[in-house]
Amino acid sequence: MPKWGMVIDLETCTGCQACTTACAMENNRLPGENWQDVLFYSEGSYPNMKLSWLPRPCMQCENPSCVSVCPTRATYQTEDGVVLVDWNKCIGCKYCMVACPYGVRFYMDEKPVVEPDIRAAFPGEGQRSWNPPFRMPDEYEDPSKGIGIQPKGVVSKCTFCYHKVSQAPEGVADLDEANPETREFTPACVRVCAPKARFFGDLDNPESKVNELIAEKGGVRLKEETGNKPKVYYLSGGGAPVVPGKRSTRS
Amino acid sequence: MASMTETAPAVERGNHFQMHLIVALALVAIGGGYALFELLQYGKVQFNTTNYGIFWGFPIVVYDYFLLTSTGLAMVAALYHVFGLEEFKFVAKRCLWLALAGLMGGVAVLFLELGNPWIALWATPLNMQTSSPLFWKVLLVGAYTALLAIVLLGTIVNRDDRRNPLMYAVGLLALLITLAAGSVYGMMAMRPVWFGGQLPVVFLIESFMGALAFTVFFTHLKNGFNHDTMRPQTRALFEGTLANMFAISIALHFILHAGRVVTGLWSNAEGFQVWGHIVASPLFHFSMWGCIALPFVLMLLPATRRNGMAQILAAALVMIGLLISRYEFIIGGQQVTLFKGSWSPEILSYSPSIGEWALLVLAVGIANAVYAFAAWKLGAEEHR
Structure with missing residues (x-):
């Protein structure tokens, strides 16, 4: 069984947000509620200022606090280590959102991040809270894995495109869009990354590209102090990824 | 010392429960009607919680406030039932009915706040997620x-x-629920405003202090806010043991609260900057000085602790102050966002929507309706 992980090279990432857009299209996301977001940080004031950015998917932690706090086991870990939400069991208590150190979870029944509320223009039917014009094929939908159009009253999060990666050939080390044999199983954000800043593969496979990059370029994880052990690694030229706190934006 | 079998003064007591019930039902109709209309018509998007970071809003504040009041009242009743403190005999039954009343008000609000409350009823006990404080809380509240x-x-x-x-079991469950409610927040290592092993103890003290305030207030309410009609034993309790307990719990609450504030203001850790925002609010000072310090003084001075109006004032202020401090704690713990980038505000703003306020009115209405009906028809205020 693979242990899927992602590597994001911050030295290559241009902050173009193609990953964000691809993820939204692939996973029926509401505008502004991006499972795969690119966070921008501005420091200092003109003319001495700096803009930096950090692509931020779900960290798919090995020791996820969201799984520990979910009172119904609606948030769970698959055998291959991907953290998913079973929408059939989610009670919408939002404890997982409170407990996630990375802020990557989204509740459906909140005020829209982007006005006007697109849900009003594309009303849903049945379990679907809305009916996005760009939605994924129906056969991919699986509420027990939090894949599809998010119903009302439940929490959602990045699935590492589980509907794709779970279909990957057994024993494959990396899911690479450049490889025709694995392209279809590669997560959307990795597939569309134009500067090729993202890599996806099996962290348990010593031959995988992700392991090679982590070892050779000093891959680091965010907020190690939480003990959540993310499976998303960042490459930043050997140093820690610079994620300014809120206080650093003060002049 | 008056005999414990001594009856209350001949002044007729308790005739106002029908009026109390009518007012409470009116609150249920107003609060519940508005909240239900809004929820059915528009859904929870009317609440002012957001995916930016304020995930738990005013409804959770109200739920926790009523739940912890309920458990505190059960603990006060346990002073007589479990520990045999005869002084509390004449308030024990009232405390138990108020505990049920508060519980029903709080749980009703929680049901309207949760995304899928009915699923919670079966999915929580059947899935045995023992690592979640909420699992234990739900299980304990069910048994309680x-x-x-x-x-x-x-x-x-x-x-x-x-x-x-x-009552041994009820008292123990009330204690455990209170500790579990503290753990729900105290275990969140990623949220420094909440994190800490002392949180369950803080909740325990606040729960007990709130319960004493409710006991004082509703006992006076039952007597039509007329100190002279109060049973001599109850009056002695309110001027003696209960007043001491009340003053001590207020003092402990003040120390713990002030300690958190000072630590928060001093620390440079990310997240603690919210304390500066909280302390800058007039609401904070009203709760700190008006709703904690003033009631403490009122309960400390012999002249005021013997005065019925001072007791009522102290109780009412503590009841209001606890709601404010619960609000500041729960909302404040979320106002500094986790990983949202510098395009989101440094400190998120939040104020309850009308629908969220309506849920408080609903909870108050339900709790009072349950208590008033029990007093009117079920013997909650009868004593032999």
Whole structure:
């Protein structure tokens, strides 16, 4: 069984947000509620200022606090280590959102991040809270894995495109869009990354590209102090990824 | 010292419960009607919680406030039923009915706040997620509700104030629920404003202090806010043991609260900057000085602790102050976002929507309706 992980090279990432857009299209996301977001940080004031950015998917932690706090086991870990939400069991208590150190979870029944509320223009039917014009094929939908159009009253999060990666050939080390044999199983954000800043593969496979990059370029994880052990690694030229706190934006 | 079998003064007591019930039902109709209309018509998007970072809003504040008041009241009742403190005999039954009333008000609000409350009823006990404090909280609240109902059923059938051995279990469950409620926040290492092993103890003290305030207030309410009609034993309790307990719990609450504030203001850790925002608010100073310090003084000075109006004022201020400090704690713990980038504000703003306020009105209405009906029809205010 693979242990899927992602590597994001911050030295290559241009902050173009193609990953964000691809993820939204692939996973029926509401505008502004991006499972795969690119966070921008501005420091200092003109003319001495700096803009930096950090692509931020779900960290798919090995020791996820969201799984520990979910009172119904609606948030769970698959055998291959991907953290998913079973929408059939989610009670919408939002404890997982409170407990996630990375802020990557989204509740459906909140005020829209982007006005006007697109849900009003594309009303849903049945379990679907809305009916996005760009939605994924129906056969991919699986509420027990939090894949599809998010119903009302439940929490959602990045699935590492589980509907794709779970279909990957057994024993494959990396899911690479450049490889025709694995392209279809590669997560959307990795597939569309134009500067090729993202890599996806099996962290348990010593031959995988992700392991090679982590070892050779000093891959680091965010907020190690939480003990959540993310499976998303960042490459930043050997140093820690610079994620300014809120206080650093003060002049 | 008056005999424990001494009856209350001949002044007729308790005739106002029908009016109390009518007012409470009016609150239920207004608060519940508005909240339900809004929820059915528009859904929870009307609440001012957001995916930016304020995930738990005013409804959770109200739920926790009423739940912890309920558990505190059960603990006050346990002083008589479990520890045999005879002084508390004449307030024990009232405390138990108020505990049920508060519980029902709080749980009703929680049901309207949760995304899928009915799924919670089966999915929580059946999935045994023992690492989640919420799992234990739900399990304990379920057992607490059932046992509390059985104890109260016994008071309806027997119409007496005998000590009930089942109260050992009710008291223990109330204690555990309070500690579990503290753990829900205290275990969140990623949220420095909440994190800490002392949180369950803080919740325990606040719960007990709130319960004493409710006991004082509703006892005076039952007597039509007329100190002279109060049973001599109850008056002695309110001027003696209970006043001491009340003053000590207020002092402990003040120390713990002030300690958190000072630590928060001093620390440079990310997240603690919210304390500066909280302390800058007039609401904070009203709760700190008006709703904690002033009631403490009122309960400390012999002249005011013997005065009925001062007791009522102290109780009412503590009841309001606890709601404010619960609000500041729960909302403040979320106002500094986790990983949202510098395009999101440094400190998120939040104020309850009208629909969220309506849920508070609903909870107050339900709690008062349950208590008033029990006092009117079920013997909650009868003593032999």
